[in-house]
Amino acid sequence: MWYSGAMRMIEKPGLLPIKKLMEDPSVTEIMINGHDQVFVERSGRMELVPRVFLHPAQLDLLIDNLVVAVGRGVTARSPMVDLRMDDGSRVNICIPPVSLQGGTVTIRKFTKSVKTLSDLVLRGTLTERMAELLVLAVRAKLNLVFSGGTGSGKTTTLGILANHIGGGERVVVIEDTAELDLHLPHCVRLECKPPNIEGAGAIPLSDLLKNSLRMRPNRILVGEIRGEEAFEMIHAMTSGHDGSMGVLHASSPTHAMSRLELMLLSRGLAVPLWAIQKQLAASIDIVLQHETMADGVRRVTHITEVSRAENGQVVLEDLFAFDLAGYRADGQAVGGFVCSGAKPKFRKKLELVSSAARVETLLARGPA
Secondary structure, three states: OOOOOOOHHHHOOOHHHHHHHHHHEEEEEEEEEEEOOOEEEEEEEEEEEEEOOOOOOHHHHHHHHHHHHHHOOOOOOOOOEEOOOOOOOEEEEOOOEEEEEEEEEEEEOOOOOOOOHHHHHHOOOOHHHHHHHHHHHHHOOOOOOEOOOOOHHHHHHHHHOOOOOOOOOOEEEEOOOOOOOOOOOOEEEEOOEEOOOOOOOOOOOOOHHHHHHOOOOOOEEEEOOOOOOOHHHHHHHHOOOOEEEEEEEEOOHHHHHHHHHHHHHHHOOOOHHHHHHHHHHOOOOOOEEEEEOOOOEEEEEEEEEEEOEEEEEEOEEEEEEEEEEEEEEOOOOEEEEEOOOOOOOOOOHHHHHHHHHHHHOOOEEEOO
């Protein structure tokens, strides 16, 4: 069973030390590194919070309350566990012997304040022009990959854009730990099943993705592409499931393509690299690169077209990028979003859901 709500969760005795942090809307992540060191993330920056736990037993009780509430266990034989609170917050727990400083708990709080593209624009994540283009991309059923580092906003952006999918489409959502905030009329959600305490019974992402192809989806959304499921995802994108989306950990659009190439090669496919690259170029339309910059702002630093495979590489073309000139004395970034003026291969698809003149305006070279 899951928590029935955030309020019930914070009333549990073991969670009282972090009650204020859980209720503080400015805190997006809580990182407990043993009982004597707790950090939080506020506005993209780390802050040390003193004296959260006064004794190691308080942290032990917190961990016990978290795992028992979801019917899980964490022991020396199985010292790591992921779980989800009922309010959508994600939790990772590690205990000795893998954690050398005692129990560690990382809580990524579910973001309630960022629900629309307007919210992202207000926070400087992207511009209105970029947002409008991405909505057209969703409506035109382009295949999107959301790339970036941990906590850079990939899943948030995917969830917001996914809510622009038409109501007449059947969407299958596959996640390792459910966290997407979706409001779709025809949506099936699948979540991976971890192994039991004996290490058996796991249902991985790749199995769910393979099964989803038999569920008559119009689109497939994958919470994170990280291994064998890459093949199934690319297969889905090229077999009538246009408009699919996936999240990938990568530091740049180029790195995202390299990671996908490696995932497909590691599957042992009896095909040359050039064929894999050609398949990637044919299946993925856009990479949205996310980054938490030094000023703490999460930005979509690149909207990049996956153009073609050529000369042993996947050719990428930036449509929008954040041009960083430096940082002010107060730490704020100096720069702005610019449009390259490139004409993507999927331009005609955009014009099917908008006017040619409007698409021309959105893709015009200059400040975005």
